[in-house]
Amino acid sequence: MQIPLLDLRLQYAAIKTDVDAAVAEVMASQQFILGPKVEECEKAVAAYCGCRYGVGVSSGSDALIIALMAEGIGPGDEVITTPYTFFATAGAIARLGATPVFVDIDPVTFNLNPHLLAARITPRTRAIIPVHLYGQTGEMDPIMDAARRHNLIVIEDACQAIGAEYKGRRAGSIGHYGCFSFFPSKNLGCFGDGGMVVTNDPVRAAKLVTLRNHGMQPKYYHKMVGGNFRLDALQAAVLTAKLKCLDAWTAARQANAKRYERLFMEAGLVGQRIVLPAVVQDRHVFNQYVIRVSRRDDLMAHLKAAGVGTEIYYPVPLHLQECFARLGGKPGDYPESEKAARETLALPIFPEVTDEQAAYVVQQVKGFFEG
Numbered sequence: 607m608q609i610p611l612l613d614l615r616l617q618y619a620a621i622k623t624d625v626d627a628a629v630a631e632v633m634a635s636q637q638f639i640l641g642p643k644v645e646e647c648e649k650a651v652a653a654y655c656g657c658r659y660g661v662g663v664s665s666g667s668d669a670l671i672i673a674l675m676a677e678g679i680g681p682g683d684e685v686i687t688t689p690y691t692f693f694a695t696a697g698a699i700a701r702l703g704a705t706p707v708f709v710d711i712d713p714v715t716f717n718l719n720p721h722l723l724a725a726r727i728t729p730r731t732r733a734i735i736p737v738h739l740y741g742q743t744g745e746m747d748p749i750m751d752a753a754r755r756h757n758l759i760v761i762e763d764a765c766q767a768i769g770a771e772y773k774g775r776r777a778g779s780i781g782h783y784g785c786f787s788f789f790p791s792k793n794l795g796c797f798g799d800g801g802m803v804v805t806n807d808p809v810r811a812a813k814l815v816t817l818r819n820h821g822m823q824p825k826y827y828h829k830m831v832g833g834n835f836r837l838d839a840l841q842a843a844v845l846t847a848k849l850k851c852l853d854a855w856t857a858a859r860q861a862n863a864k865r866y867e868r869l870f871m872e873a874g875l876v877g878q879r880i881v882l883p884a885v886v887q888d889r890h891v892f893n894q895y896v897i898r899v900s901r902r903d904d905l906m907a908h909l910k911a912a913g914v915g916t917e918i919y920y921p922v923p924l925h926l927q928e929c930f931a932r933l934g935g936k937p938g939d940y941p942e943s944e945k946a947a948r949e950t951l952a953l954p955i956f957p958e959v960t961d962e963q964a965a966y967v968v969q970q971v972k973g974f975f976e977g
Contacts, residue, residue, distance in 0.1 A: 666787020
């Protein structure tokens with residue numbers, strides 16, 4: 607049996623009529639840059655996330671960059687984040703000349719451990735970027751408390767967590783900014799790159815709108831130096847059409863996670879052999895289904911030979927990346943992040959995974975341990 611980590615062809619087949627019609631409408635209008643389709647998408651996504659404003663941008667990476675730019679963060683500033691995340695989180699900080707400062711993760715959720723924050727805050731700290739990894743929010747109350755005490759900006763990296771909830775609030779709506787990626791593999795993905803920043807602050811929203819279009823307001827008059835961070839109308843149209851299906855897809859991912867849990871328990875694999883994802887917050891949307899296993903690389907090779915797609919998120923923590931060597935990071939600095947990098951493996955969790963496929967995945971994992 608061949609089971610990919612993700613199969614977007616199945617998703618497209620189910621929504622082809624609506625998405626094709628949305629794209630055709632943009633093609634007929636020939637209005638590709640900003641315009642009413644982008645505005646419609648911004649309003650819909652912002653409302654879905656429980657925010658007043660949404661500003662469509664070119665990617666999740668650019669969403670992080672533009673949020674930092676809106677706060678004037680740059681050389682001499684420090685921004686706290688996690689070393690166990692996709693590169694863009696710390697890359698955005700570094701690209702603006704600021705310094706990433708890392709805080710280790712909670713071993714259960716893989717998210718930034720807020721109880722370690724205080725020791726990393728200095729007079730140069732300007733912001734905190736908690737990452738809602740794999741589809742579950744971080745522990746936001748203590749993060750927001752620390753931010754208020756030290757007058758810091760909170761930028762939620764919710765790129766993997768659209769629709770996730772923390773104490774009744776949607777990911778992205780808790781901090782000063784929420785950043786989303788619409789990369790095709792995300793729970794809500796477009797047909798290329800795309801992203802959005804959400805906020806409840808009208809002044810910040812207006813600044814984001816100006817910054818994403820070269821700091822231009824009005825046309826050819828530049829109040830500030832921005833960039834070309836625009837979400838295009840074709841991608842916006844696709845996202846608006848797909849957003850109607852997002853809750854159903856999320857429910858399917860959650861059902862797949864419960865099915866995995868049942869099957870792994872029945873197979874007697876939970877405990878010393880593998881550790882399953884923990885649902886700690888209100889709503890986990892399972893952008894990835896990540897297990898822990900001590901013989902991770904061997905299991906990955908075994909599953910590949912059996913036709914099961916897997917992925918390692920992320921094999922090298924950011925403090926050990928070559929490009930951040932100047933920060934002086936060394937093995938042992940962030941032990942939980944390093945342990946997660948050695949032990950975690952993502953299994954197929956996309957909405958269309960069938961009962962038969964899930965059973966096959968678990969069977970192959972069991973066969974690895976018993977072989």
